Amino acid sequence: MAGTIYKKPILFAVVVTVVVLIGTIVMMVYPMLTPQMHPKLQNLKPYTALQLAGRDVYQEEGCFYCHTQTVRPLKAEVMRYGEYSKAGEFAYDQPFLWGSKRTGPDLARIGGKYTDKWHYKHFNDPRKLFQGSNMPSYGWLADHPVNPKEVEARMKALGFPYTKEDTDVLADKTKLDALVAYMQAIGTAVPRKPKPPMIAKGDTNPLATDPNAIAEGKKIYEMNCAACHGVDAKGDIGPELTDKE
């Protein structure tokens, strides 16, 4: 009796299709509609109009070919970039820009890491801040104004609820402004963990008078700090570091 279905190919195909479809709906389509599949961090805010315009520039210029936006939960990676990426961070990222190749560093925690001024300087000429960097200069973006109509159309398509006032800020903004605004928004839904100080409070520096250590430290300063605080520590983007003695 049960064996007869195997002798009717069309009926069999229909029954198989129905069974597989039921399985697909139960196991895949239904869970996709549940809120657990769309996590959203509490701090996560929708992109502002300017940030969204910057995100478009990020896609237009293909930044994601060289920069990823995911920190994997690996020790070295968390140390280098910051807290690993959470599923709930990307609720407003349509499409996500995780990328897959790091010619440049990961940008998942770039938001708030540097000042706006630093970003303008870096986009204008990355080599001024990182000698030998192969990042292209994007200063020319400052000559291209953002098109508010275009941004508005995209916001509507993505379902971002913006008012006229929100889009009015775009009027005199350039693509570079938008890109910098977007940089500062990336990954800010996850709070930055404060770095523990290298020397605990009350401890004295054991290397304080060691001339070798001072020379080594000067090299590190020139490599990492001089770009913002100036070669002579008189300050530029960052504050002055001399004690004015």
Next chain:
Amino acid sequence: MGWLALTLSAAMYYTIPKVYNTEIYSIKLANTHFWFVLIGQLIFSITMWILGIQQGAMWKAISPEDGSLTYTFMESLMGNYPYWKMRTFGGLLFFIGLCIFAYNIVMTILRAKKTAVAEGR
């Protein structure tokens, strides 16, 4: 890149003369093409292979003394440059090989058409 490029060119070396009912223009050039592509591809693969391992190792390197990262991202990027230069050279060889291949195929077709006209076909 290497596997597909060589397979495709082999297929064309076989079919193009059959289609035009002739012999390949130059077997010597075909051999030159093979060696250019092979050596170019090997340089390409091996440099990228070393680069990938070096880059990953530099990203992961942690000082055993204080547990800090050994290299900045910039240092790992600077470490890539020599390999990228070697890769460019390998890619150049590969490209020259492909040009030789294209020349060989075009000449085969042109010669076949000329003889066809001459024989009044």
